[in-house]
Amino acid sequence: xxxxxxxxxxxxxxxxxxxxxxxxxxxxxxxxSYRFLYELRQMSQHVPLPLxxxxxNMQRDGETDVPVYHCELKLDRAHLLGEWKKWKxxxxxxxxxxxxxxxxxPLLDEQVASIKQLCCAVFALQADAFRNCLxxxxxLLRIIKPVPGAIPxxxxxxxxGGHPPARMEILPIEQVRRILRIMGWVPAPTxxx
Numbered sequence: 001x002x003x004x005x006x007x008x009x010x011x012x013x014x015x016x017x018x019x020x021x022x023x024x025x026x027x028x029x030x031x032x033s034y035r036f037l038y039e040l041r042q043m044s045q046h047v048p049l050p051l052x053x054x055x056x057n058m059q060r061d062g063e064t065d066v067p068v069y070h071c072e073l074k075l076d077r078a079h080l081l082g083e084w085k086k087w088k089x090x091x092x093x094x095x096x097x098x099x100x101x102x103x104x105x106p107l108l109d110e111q112v113a114s115i116k117q118l119c120c121a122v123f124a125l126q127a128d129a130f131r132n133c134l135x136x137x138x139x140l141l142r143i144i145k146p147v148p149g150a151i152p153x154x155x156x157x158x159x160x161g162g163h164p165p166a167r168m169e170i171l172p173i174e175q176v177r178r179i180l181r182i183m184g185w186v187p188a189p190t191x192x193x
Contacts, residue, residue, distance in 0.1 A: 002122060016125045023121045032094050033110035039091045043084045050079030052101055073104040 003020060010016040027034045040049070053074035058067050077098050081087070087095065123130065 002118075006122075006125075019125060020118075020122060023118055027114050027118065031110065031114055033107040034114045035088075035091055036094060037107060037111050039087060042086070043080075047083050050076045050083060051104075052076040052079070071105060074101045075104055076101055 003017065003024075006014070006017045006020055028038065029035075043049070051073055053072060055070075055072040057070045057072075059070075060066065061068055077095060077100055080095055081092070
């Protein structure tokens with residue numbers, strides 16, 4: 001999806017799209033979990049996933065009595081290889097080296113870390129635009145001075161007859177803060193700044 005968006009916005013030969021593709025290729029080549037789960041998604045569109053063990057346990061934390069859940073999902077290597085003949089050669093070789101049954105959850109954790117890297121790479125492509133947007137939002141917040149906890153909203157268009165237009169834009173304060181935290185940039189402005 002991101003590749004399609006970048007292609008439509010910047011073009012097939014753009015530096016933005018090429019950087020994104022380079023990053024996905026690097027993750028595919030360097031990370032077994034990224035490579036395996038990419039191909040597993042392809043498989044799951046055509047045949048059922050061979051989950052051989054599914055366990056969900058809950059234990060209470062001794063100090064806080066808060067429930068802590070643990071999930072175990074194991075895949076069967078022979079079933080993976082037997083049910084799907086379209087594994088890419090490198091992934092098939094990886095699978096052949098795995099135990100008879102292996103846990104999927106650690107691979108999902110690694111995949112989330114890879115996707116976060118990819119997300120940061122996409123944000124970095126637009127770093128200047130994000131900073132400009134942040135500066136613009138900070139200036140708007142200084143002008144409109146919203147009360148703490150308020151959600152600033154802009155009406156788009158010209159009202160007629162005393163009725164507001166049907167479309168409005170909400171300032172994406174929380175989204176900007178989240179992006180800035182992920183990227184390690186300066187905190188986003190608050191309603192009181």
